[in-house]
Amino acid sequence: MKRSSERFLTTHTGSLPRPTDLIQMMFAREEGVPVDPAALAARVRAAVDEIVRKQVEAGLDVVNDGEMSKPSYATYIKDRPHGFGGESHPLVYQDLAEFPELARRVFGDPGRSRRKTPACNGPVGVRDPRAAQADAEVVSAALARAKAAEGFLSAASPGVISLFFRDDHYHDHEKYLMAIAEAMRHEYETIARAGVIL
Template sequence: MKKIPVTHVGSLPRRQSVVDYIFAREREEEFDQAGFDDCMTRAVSATVKRQVDAGVDIVSDGETSKISYATYVKDRYTGFSGDSERNAPADLKLFPGFLERLANEGGTPQYARPMCTGEVVSKGQGELEKDIANLKAGMAEHGAEAGFMNAASPGVISLFLQNSFYPSRERYLGVLADAMKAEYETIVDAGLILQLDCPDLALSRHMLFSDLSDAEFVKIAHQHVEALNHALSDIDPARVRVHICWGNYEGPHVCDVDMATVFPVLMKTRAQHLLFETSNPRHAHEWTVFRDRSREIPDDKILIPGVVDTTTNFVEHPQLVAERLTRFVNIVGAERVQAGSDCGFGTFAGFGAVDTDIAYAKLASLAEGAALARSAV
């Protein structure tokens, strides 16, 4: 029987030498570009090997060279400068003691979030092409047959790199969609699967739009999807994955928008593969949304539920992984399910709750659980 493919959301813990180079560039310090490039090549190769060894079928470069999954665009596009004030998620504001503890313990990542202060224009695809070459070389070296590469969605860029230049948020989204279109197409043209990171479709509800009603937020989320779909208009949806989440942090998450509320928005994305959280304790019950609204899931959609968590160092038992996957197999069939993680393990360089070795132990358990789930069908 054909196995349930194993993958994950993308980012993985970075080795210290990588982090040192990334932050030298972030602080605009002098660094050896040739040394930087060599470090990234070697690190991506090692990251691909660890994924293959863990049983991951569809691998990534771990987002090795990026400072974060969203703000990396400031290094590849013009129009961004300075920094912006931090706005804590609404749920953390409700528990100020916990928020203070996180800050005191270094539980919040430190990196620049510049504003959009000028025209957004691509600086070229040179950095992306290096990332693609590193991933493809690592795949060839270690026998990985399929790979994907992350890219920021227009919506998530607008969330973390907010607009102070264009006349409206809608105009800013449109500009971002036009600018990112070439990046998306470059990834697919290289033979890789494109993954769009879209936490703006859920996380932004309690980060940026907490003063709105759910209905008002859903209208904004639909605008984000329209911008994204425009940027994807010339790409086969079968080569596209979209990831939605409520924020990759340990916290109460009591302000999260329900999956049922954003479900129609997610289904309208021009992507065949959908990645979403189901291990998050605040949303683990929401697999029932997919069961109860299965008729609203287009026949071509492939579901990639997150069946291992990325905010704790518990290693899920393979039988639990299998149970979580089986729920979705029973909804859409084994051929339309892949095994994934809730979010990335290293969404920000040098920051992550999960120990590196434990992250790969979780991926190994994910692979074992996927095999159990398939054998039970």
């Protein structure tokens, strides 16, 4: 891992704007419309190549995939571990009650309105062990092509997951967090093994 010993290294926090056609494919998939998995994977690879190149051109030292393969920084989880189904209630932001115009903007966002957040309705465990590996392979290849010095992948934390996905199974917040952490261990370790910063 690079250090800021000579100068301050630059990076960012995670999600970057996705291309419109990729957003449309993601929205379609979220809404249950059949999307060709090979076409989606190819579009994600191209989008990651482009966003990594743009970050390098902008002068960032530590770049990422922009979370191009994920419909949201947290709700992508519903497709990776099992134990989630049905519906969860969207988050309510009490502090927006006094700011109705801002509330309309926040809740009127097309991505937010399509966001699916099922509840935890069974034991949480790894369902798609290949997804994190695919993300790591795609970003690693893009980093090499762009001659990026270093890269990272974001992964949702147990706390974020428990916030977005209501617990209807464990009925104990600590047990729920520990189950999520154990299920997400695979994703975290896969990213680290790939030589990408988590």
